[in-house]
Amino acid sequence: MIRVSYITIAVLLALAPNAFAQGKKVWASGAARSVFQQNTIASEGDTVTPQKLNGGHALVDIAFNAKPNSKTFVHGMVRVRNDFGGFWGSGITFDMRQLYLKGLVRDAIRYQLGDINYKLTPYTFYNNLEELSTHQSEALNIYRELVRYDLFYTDDNTWRQQGAAVDFGLLFPKLVKELEVNTFVFRNRPTDFGQQSDRIFFGGNGTLVQNNNLVFGVNYIDLMDIKGTSRSNMALHNPVVTGTVNAKTKVKSINLEFKSESGISELYVLNDPDAAELRDYFFDLDLSISKDKKLPSLTVNYLNVGPQFRSIGAQSKRINFDALNLLYPRYGNAQMVRPLTQLDMMQDASLYQIDFSPELQAFAPQYDNVQPYGKATPNRQGFAIELDYTSPNKLIDIEASYQGLSEIVGQGVEDLRSFSTINVNGKFRIDTLIPTFKRALELSYGLITRNTTRSTAIAEGNLDLTSTLADIGIKIGVATDFDLLANYRMINASGNELIGARNTYTEIVDFDPFQTEMQQSILMLALRYTFDDENHLNIVWQKLNYEDSASENPSFDLSQFGIVYSMKF
Amino acid sequence: MKTQTIKTQLITHFLVFIALGPLLVFQSCKRDSDTIEGPSLNDLYGDFAVLETLKVNQPEVDFSTGETVFFSARFSKLTDWTLTIKSNSTSAVKIIQGKSRTIDQSSGLWDGSTTQFPSFGTGSCTAVLTVEADSSFSDSVSVSVTGSRVVEGRLVADFENGINPDWNLFVQSGANMSFTIENSEVVPHGANYFDMAGEVNWDYLIGLIDFPATAYGANGFDLPSNPSDLYFNVVLYRPDTLTNGIVLFQFKEDDNDDGNFTEANEDMYSLELKNLDAGWQIVSMKYSDMIALVNGSPSSPNGNGQHNPDKLHTLSCLFLANPATGYSKALMDFVIFTEGNPLSL
Numbered sequence: 001m002i003r004v005s006y007i008t009i010a011v012l013l014a015l016a017p018n019a020f021a022q023g024k025k026v027w028a029s030g031a032a033r034s035v036f037q038q039n040t041i042a043s044e045g046d047t048v049t050p051q052k053l054n055g056g057h058a059l060v061d062i063a064f065n066a067k068p069n070s071k072t073f074v075h076g077m078v079r080v081r082n083d084f085g086g087f088w089g090s091g092i093t094f095d096m097r098q099l100y101l102k103g104l105v106r107d108a109i110r111y112q113l114g115d116i117n118y119k120l121t122p123y124t125f126y127n128n129l130e131e132l133s134t135h136q137s138e139a140l141n142i143y144r145e146l147v148r149y150d151l152f153y154t155d156d157n158t159w160r161q162q163g164a165a166v167d168f169g170l171l172f173p174k175l176v177k178e179l180e181v182n183t184f185v186f187r188n189r190p191t192d193f194g195q196q197s198d199r200i201f202f203g204g205n206g207t208l209v210q211n212n213n214l215v216f217g218v219n220y221i222d223l224m225d226i227k228g229t230s231r232s233n234m235a236l237h238n239p240v241v242t243g244t245v246n247a248k249t250k251v252k253s254i255n256l257e258f259k260s261e262s263g264i265s266e267l268y269v270l271n272d273p274d275a276a277e278l279r280d281y282f283f284d285l286d287l288s289i290s291k292d293k294k295l296p297s298l299t300v301n302y303l304n305v306g307p308q309f310r311s312i313g314a315q316s317k318r319i320n321f322d323a324l325n326l327l328y329p330r331y332g333n334a335q336m337v338r339p340l341t342q343l344d345m346m347q348d349a350s351l352y353q354i355d356f357s358p359e360l361q362a363f364a365p366q367y368d369n370v371q372p373y374g375k376a377t378p379n380r381q382g383f384a385i386e387l388d389y390t391s392p393n394k395l396i397d398i399e400a401s402y403q404g405l406s407e408i409v410g411q412g413v414e415d416l417r418s419f420s421t422i423n424v425n426g427k428f429r430i431d432t433l434i435p436t437f438k439r440a441l442e443l444s445y446g447l448i449t450r451n452t453t454r455s456t457a458i459a460e461g462n463l464d465l466t467s468t469l470a471d472i473g474i475k476i477g478v479a480t481d482f483d484l485l486a487n488y489r490m491i492n493a494s495g496n497e498l499i500g501a502r503n504t505y506t507e508i509v510d511f512d513p514f515q516t517e518m519q520q521s522i523l524m525l526a527l528r529y530t531f532d533d534e535n536h537l538n539i540v541w542q543k544l545n546y547e548d549s550a551s552e553n554p555s556f557d558l559s560q561f562g563i564v565y566s567m568k569f
Numbered sequence: 570m571k572t573q574t575i576k577t578q579l580i581t582h583f584l585v586f587i588a589l590g591p592l593l594v595f596q597s598c599k600r601d602s603d604t605i606e607g608p609s610l611n612d613l614y615g616d617f618a619v620l621e622t623l624k625v626n627q628p629e630v631d632f633s634t635g636e637t638v639f640f641s642a643r644f645s646k647l648t649d650w651t652l653t654i655k656s657n658s659t660s661a662v663k664i665i666q667g668k669s670r671t672i673d674q675s676s677g678l679w680d681g682s683t684t685q686f687p688s689f690g691t692g693s694c695t696a697v698l699t700v701e702a703d704s705s706f707s708d709s710v711s712v713s714v715t716g717s718r719v720v721e722g723r724l725v726a727d728f729e730n731g732i733n734p735d736w737n738l739f740v741q742s743g744a745n746m747s748f749t750i751e752n753s754e755v756v757p758h759g760a761n762y763f764d765m766a767g768e769v770n771w772d773y774l775i776g777l778i779d780f781p782a783t784a785y786g787a788n789g790f791d792l793p794s795n796p797s798d799l800y801f802n803v804v805l806y807r808p809d810t811l812t813n814g815i816v817l818f819q820f821k822e823d824d825n826d827d828g829n830f831t832e833a834n835e836d837m838y839s840l841e842l843k844n845l846d847a848g849w850q851i852v853s854m855k856y857s858d859m860i861a862l863v864n865g866s867p868s869s870p871n872g873n874g875q876h877n878p879d880k881l882h883t884l885s886c887l888f889l890a891n892p893a894t895g896y897s898k899a900l901m902d903f904v905i906f907t908e909g910n911p912l913s914l
Contacts, residue, residue: 307606379606412610460614500607508607 026066030077033146033566034058036084041328043556049331056084056563061097072103098152109168116165117158118184120205121261123282123305124219124240125313127157128374130352131367132342132491135399135425137444137473139485139524142538142564143347150349153318160354161186161201178209188356191229198229199236201313201356217244219263223312223356227270234272236358240265240311259286267310267506276505280306284375296389296398307379307409310506314376316356319345321364326350332554339553340364342491342522343544343560360506366467366493366516369452370405370419380405380419395433398426411500412511415456417463422449431477439477446471452497460513465495483528490521517550534568612647612670617702620645625696625710626674632681632689633716640677640696640710644670648702654679654712658692660755661685672698681718682913686757686804686849690717720758720914722802722907723790725780725884728761735784740776743769745896748776748888757804757849758903758914765816765888766898773815775897777887780904789881792906796857796876802912803852806900807845813894816842816886816901820859823882824872830882836872841865845899853911878906 036056041049063077077097085091100114119126136144147153152160163186170179183204191198203221210216219242225235242263249256262283269275282305290297324330325344330337344351363372371377382405390397401423407416425446431437447470454463471489478484496515500508524542531537540562547555609615621643630638640652647670654663662685667676683689691714698708728750732738740748746767756762767775782789793799805816818840821830830837838859842852856878861870886904890897905912 409604409606411606412608412613414605456610458610458614461610498610510608511610511613 025068026064028062028064029569030060030062031149031566031568032058032060033564035146035562035564037560037562039327040559041331041556042558043332043554046332046554046556048333048335049328053327058082058084063098071105071107072101074101075099109166111164111166113164114162116161116163116184116186117152117154117156118161118165118186119156119158120203120219120221121242121244121314122157122375123242123261123263123284123311123314124221125159125201125203126374126376127153127159127318128314129157130318130345131364131372132345132469134423134448135444135446135471137446137471137485137487138442138475139473139487139526139540140346140471140489142485142526142528142540143562146564146566147347147349147352151318151352151354153352159313159316159356161188163187163200176208177211180207180209181205182207188223193230195232196230197225197227197232197235199223199225213248215244215246217246218242219244221311221313223358233270234275235270236268237270238265238267238310238312238358240313253291255288255290257288257290259288260284265309265311267308267312269505274505276507278308278310278506280308280310280378282306282309282376293390293392296387299384299386299388301384301386302382303375303384303405304381304408305376305378307407309376309378310360311376312356312358315360315373315378316353317361317363317373318352320351320353321362323351328558331556336553338556339546339548339551341520341544341546341558342489343542343558358506359504360502365452365465365497365499365514366518367491368450369465369467369497370403370421370450379407379409379411381408382406382419393432394429396426396428398424400424411508412498413454413456413458413461415454415461417452417454420449420451423447437477439480440475440483441477442475444471444473444475452495461498463495463497465493465497465514465516467491467493481530483530485524485526485528487524488521491518492520493518515550516548518546518548520544520546531567536564536566538562538564538566540564609647611645615646617648617700617706618645619643619706619708623672623696623698623708623710625712628711629713629715630679630681631716632714632718636716637678637680638712639674639679640665640672640698641674642672642677642698642708644700644702646670646702648700650698650700652677652696652698654694654696656689656692656694656714659687659690661687661689663689680913681714683757686914687755688717688758688914689714691715718914720903720905720907720912722905722912723792725785725790725904725906726763727759727903727905728763728901729759733784735781737779737781738776739778741767741769741772741774743767743775746776747898748778751900754806754900755849756902757806762804762806762900762902764898764900765814766896768896769890770892770895772892773889775888775890777885780884780886782882790878790884790906792878792881793908794877794879796878797855798908799856799878800853800907800911801840801856801859802907803904804849804902804912804914805842805845805852806849806902807847808898809847811896811898812844813890814845814897814899815889816845816899817889818842819883819885819887820856820878820881821883821885822872822877822880824877824880826880832871834871835882836870836874836877837861838870838876849900849902851912851914853907855911856906 039053040051059079059081061077061079063075066074076099079095079097082092098115100112102112104110165184167182185200185202188201189199201223205217205219207215207217222239224237227233227235240263242261244261247258264281267278284303286301288297288299325338325340326348328338384401384403386401388399403421405419410416428443430443431441449468452463452465456462469491471487473487476484493516498511499514501510501512503509522542522544526538526540529537543559545557623640623642626639630636649668652665661683663679664684669676681689693711693713696710696712700706731750738748740746747764749764750761751764752761765776769775820838822836823830824835839862840854840859841862857876861868888899
């Protein structure tokens with residue numbers, strides 16, 4: 001006997017952020033912010049670029065929420081934005097920011113139509129974090145959170161899509177506890193009625209919960225063009241199917257958790273004789289060991305992702321490294337393109353994208369050459385080990401990991417690249433040592449070193465690229481609701497690489513030599529006043545220094561003073 | 570206690586099974602890409618070396634019997650290479666090019682054809698190999714041609730035996746007129762070519778030559794009925810300094826099979842050639858691609874509107890020039906229809 005379970009609509013109710021709105025059928029919510037920045041660039045001998053740039057904006061996102069009945073919820077959000085300098089209506093833009101409808105059918109089937117945040121697994125449908133964001137102190141998050149809010153990047157790695165999603169679950173009386181099914185279909189790209197067909201992204205997963213300690217899952221996705229929606233008869237397909245296992249057990253007070261995901265992918269284009277047919281597999285095994293909160297937890301991972309593994313939903317990048325910075329896109333007397341720095345990556349929303357890319361996009365080896373496409377980065381195999389520890393009194397929070405990977409198939413030669421990553425980051429809650437100090441006193445730190453090497457008989461094929469990121473941040477509660485935030489972060493990259501130039505079918509057709517001797521650092525000071533958890537006023541000063549002696553770009557300094565007020569209601 | 574132990578063992582075995590399951594499954598799979606990704610770095614950056622010198626598979630070749638000859642060599646890296654075969658007695662040149670690590674039967678094959686006229690006759694030739702990867706490198710080998718290549722097709726005119734009396738020749742009475750068979754320039758094929766030249770200051774037409782089907786016996790041109798598999802070919806020459814000549818070929822079909830061509834109600838397709846490159850060149854066109862022209866502009870054919878090479882009544886060659894541009898000249902040789910492929914000499 002299978003009986004249909006009751007699936008809660010708590011998620012729907014949770015979307016009503018204003019406690020005062022409970023019980024109402026229509027209410028408003030939203031967010032607002034105002035940003036003002038004064039920027040100064042300095043590059044030796046530059047007499048062409050305007051040194052100072054001022055700018056800012058104010059915007060309000062107003063959402064109308066309606067609950068016409070107990071099982072239906074409608075949300076529509078409008079953005080009104082005014083860039084500073086536009087008076088009497090000029091420079092004001094109105095945009096529909098998001099619109100969706102969700103509800104529950106017969107207390108069993110949950111659905112959502114319109115704008116949807118969705119994800120599956122790191123190998124199927126996953127929005128990987130952008131570069132330099134694995135750990136950032138609170139000061140660096142001031143601007144980053146604005147970008148993430150604008151781009152719908154949430155911390156749970158979902159992609160913003162448009163379409164429909166349907167979820168339901170089944171409960172079983174014996175043998176199996178529960179079966180959860182999630183399905184979706186999104187319109188990923190509209191037709192242009194010429195040579196570009198409608199592209200849809202569909203799939204879902206089924207999760208079989210044997211009991212609280214054993215869960216099996218199957219995931220399937222396919223990104224495909226719909227033939228007949230344009231004059232082109234070519235149709236891209238990228239199906240990926242994976243299986244997951246999550247098992248937990250306890251052996252003599254030691255907690256063991258095993259997680260695995262494995263699967264296959266295909267990438268092909270129907271009716272395109274030039275297109276490659278790529279097919280490959282991956283597997284990812286993860287074993288976590290923990291005892292109790294007094295001891296660190298240990299995680300050991302092994303992964304093997306084939307060189308032809310393609311999963312567009314998991315390999316698309318957030319940052320478009322081919323894009324130009326919005327702030328000082330060119331500089332110097334030669335008006336060269338200004339390289340993309342950590343400051344730009346923190347606050348320039350125009351560098352980010354919300355669409356999938358069927359190509360393996362450009363990446364920046366100076367920032368991440370090890371897994372630029374996340375865990376689904378093709379042509380990687382190897383082990384990783386990670387230790388996590390948080391002291392019971394919260395004084396120490398530390399995360400340390402080592403990852404040793406190599407290629408599976410050599411690029412240009414049979415010799416393989418070796419990759420290593422050492423990552424240490426954490427936080428000291430000094431205020432826990434001073435009971436009389438009732439405000440925040442925290443020290444955060446981070447260090448990531450990535451190295452790529454290859455030795456081969458061809459001199460140009462010998463590679464050695466090292467990048468190091470180190471940051472230290474501090475948060476001091478100077479008065480009630482007033483915090484002083486400071487951060488210093490430096491990134492050094494040195495060495496050479498041969499970056500594979502790929503054709504539109506993601507095959508490597510050439511190699512572009514890459515050489516860097518980059519040094520960049522950023523110092524940030526901020527004063528924050530907290531009205532409440534969702535309401536902050538920040539006064540921020542930061543200075544960036546950039547130099548790369550291996551490139552033709554002249555070194556430059558960029559300083560910025562800003563006032564950032566943000567709130568949600 | 571014992572039950573707990575058994576349960577623990579079961580769980581342990583299960584964990585081992587699900588941990589190793591994917592490994593066992595996937596390790597048994599063979600990846601498509603077991604070699605390398607991308608182009609070889611050796612090809613991009615490696616030193617060039619000749620691993621096997623240039624060789625020819627036989628010292629003599631008789632192209633008249635359909636025999637071929639091939640050259641071979643092997644390099645340490647991928648490179649663009651050029652094989653230049655020159656006759657030791659004439660200016661005939663054949664150029665074979667490729668990009669590979671090896672030259673072999675598929676890439677280094679020579680069937681006796683020519684890149685730069687005249688065609689290869691009998692006699693000794695020298696093949697010279699050069700590569701892009703090393704401009705100082707050169708290697709050569711000799712081969713002797715004992716029989717010239719024979720071209721298969723329906724020959725209309727090669728001008729080797731003079732003017733066929735059944736051809737219709739019309740020449741205007743202009744200045745410096747020449748519609749004669751000559752051999753003073755390079756001859757692309759055989760020993761003679763047809764010289765069309767003159768200055769006519771009152772008309773575009775300088776002269777013409779008709780090749781009626783009746784000049785070729787009872788079966789006429791003896792062409793197949795499928796226009797999509799038939800090529801018209803001619804070898805033409807434009808002098809360096811004269812660009813005003815127009816060579817117009819007209820294909821007059823006897824659609825109603827009455828033994829005559831009537832322009833008013835039968836098809837006439839045309840091939841108009843302007844702005845030819847300087848020197849000798851082969852011009853080929855698929856019969857089905859011919860269009861009807863009136864004063865140089867496309868028009869509808871007057872007959873059944875179908876390409877019927879088997880009903881070709883007369884092939885006319887008109888040599889034209891704008892009367893205001895003065896003297897003009899073109900040379901013509903080896904007018905031939907071929908099936909399947911365009912002419913290769």
